[in-house]
Amino acid sequence: MPHTLSKYGYYSSSFQSLEREMQMSTQVITIGAAKGGVGKTTITFNTAGFLNKIGKSVLLMDGDYQGSLSSIYGKFDKSIDGTMYSIFDPHDGPVKIRKITDKLSIIPASKDLERVDIITSNRPNQYFILYEWISNNMDIVGEFDYVLIDTHPQFLTMEKNAAVISDYLIQPLGPGRFDFNNAIVDYTERFNEFKKQLVDVKTGESYVDAQLLYLGNRAKTNTTSSHEFDESLKEIPDVIDLMHEREPMNQSILLGKSVFEMDDLPNTAMAEFERVFSNIVSKVEE
Known part of the structure; x- marks a missing residue:
């Protein structure tokens, strides 16, 4: 549903204040x-694993x-309370x-996150809910060097809330030609349209200033x-870099440890992991 600019005008000063604090x-x-x-x-x-490795x-x-x-x-089970869903459901x-x-x-997920679009549809601050939670909890969130947000493969309310507070959006791209091209066009268009939707009525500037980056992933070796x-x-x-399909990345999820915590990895694999994740950090700290 289209939004009028006036709905977001009252966020201007507080949003800019949070933005400055987060950037610092x-x-x-x-x-x-x-x-x-x-x-x-x-x-x-594994980005979290690399960041932890460098302190x-x-x-x-x-x-x-x-x-x-x-x-x-x-x-992630029904007994876990105080999840990401709690941010959206007061x-x-x-x-x-x-x-x-x-x-x-970690703030864990909940299956109830699937309902976020429904429960927030009539709220005028629909895309600023995560921003408001962070603003109210900056004393805690500000203690971390990085916040990494994992989202569902779509661009709906949860993902738009994440975009509002993000410095960068990283989109992994798979090697399939059809999926590759469509993924770029689809995600980029949705993101750019959202930026145009959330514009400050006084300044004409978008509240969304995250930079969209791409990361090639799961390429076969020497094909x-x-x-x-x-x-x-x-x-x-x-584009940040290209990472090949390597078994240690798959094992990292199964073992619950990042590739940077594994022993005896092939030198070529570890060299690529170090390069790719170093490039991610270098890009976002430019």
Whole structure:
């Protein structure tokens, strides 16, 4: 449903204040995709692992109602309360941040996140709910160097809330030619349309200033298709890097440890992991 600009005018000063505070301290990165199967959660999980390795603290937010990221830490079942859903439903009780290690915490997902579009449809602040929660809890969120948000492969209310507070949106791209092209067009168009929708009535500037980046993923090693994939990525601006299909990445999810916590990885694999995730950090800290 189209929104009028006046609905967002009263957010201007407080939003800019939060934006300045976040920019001074915490980097917010959303990992999103137009379709599943491109390694979104695996990348989120291992980005957190790399950030922890270099001494950065991370708050994970699992905004995908399938709960894959939360499941890695054993935090996805009906007995878990205070989830991401609690941010959107004021009757669901307070949000609880679960500490995993000294440098890693998570707000887990809930299957109820599938209902977010329904329960927020008549709220004038529909796309600012996550922003308001962070604003009210900046004393806690601001203690983390990074917030990583894993989202469902779509671009609806949950994903739009994440876009509002993010510095960067990273979209993993798989090597299939048809899926590759459609994913770029679909996600990019949805994102750009949303930016135009959320415009400050006084300044004419969008509240959404996240930069959309791409990450090639799951390319086969030394194949014609992988070379074609690599060449296709070179034609797209804002591509971070290309990562090949490697078994340690799949194992990381099964073992519940990032590739940077594994022993005896092949040198070529570890060199690629170090390069790719270093490039992610370098890009967002430019």
